[in-house]
Amino acid sequence: MSVELLAGYGMRLTGLPDLTFGMTQDDIVASWRGRRRYRPFVCGMWAIGINLTGVDVAACGQELAFEYARVGRLTRYYRNGVEGLHPHEPVLFEDVDLFSWPAVEVVDFLRDSGHDVSGGPTWFRVDRGLTLGRAADEDRFTHAALSSRTPAPGLAWMGESARAAQ
Incomplete structure (x- = not known):
């Protein structure tokens, strides 16, 4: 699945119906x-989510329409209390797996593909509709x-105040 x-x-989502912007919450539940x-x-x-292998997928909206898709890596604890990331399903945008390649390479690929990419060092906005983020200790x-x-709304995992501090 991807x-x-x-x-x-x-x-x-491979194997599930597409979620198109404008769908209702009831349509997504179905x-x-x-x-x-x-x-x-x-x-x-409002938000509805499902967990896939190693990723958390959420569909969110205001009022009646789906307008915001969020995907995040799931974490787990390895032995001796060291935290690591689960293996994950591919998360694709423009044929690049956003979570498998180093962030700097993803940003370079998207810029080379003609996208307007701004931000940094831990978050980037692509064409004002896609936002990518990572923890400071993750590559x-x-x-x-x-x-x-446009622009993308503030994210629960990195609010506007955190962005302003960048």
Whole structure:
């Protein structure tokens, strides 16, 4: 299975129906029928999430329409209390796996592909609709959010105050 973030469209999950921007919360619940769903916290929006291998996927919206897709790496603890990341499903945007390659290489690839990329060092905005983030001690992105709106709304995992401090 893979997760594909599609600018202006929404999210494609292999083996499940596409989630297109504008879908209702009920439509998303029906699309994910048979999957264990949960309600992630996203400030000021409704949200529905599912866990896939190593990634947490959430569809979020305001009022009635899906307008924000969020994907994050799941963590686990290895022996001796050392934290590590689960193996994960590919999370794709423009044919690059956002979480498998070093962040600097992903940013370079997206810039070389003609995308407007701004931000840094731990978060980047791509074409004002995709936001990528990572912890300061990680060399790879661990969070991605795609918005149907421009600019992308503040993210629960990295709010505007954290961005302003960058």
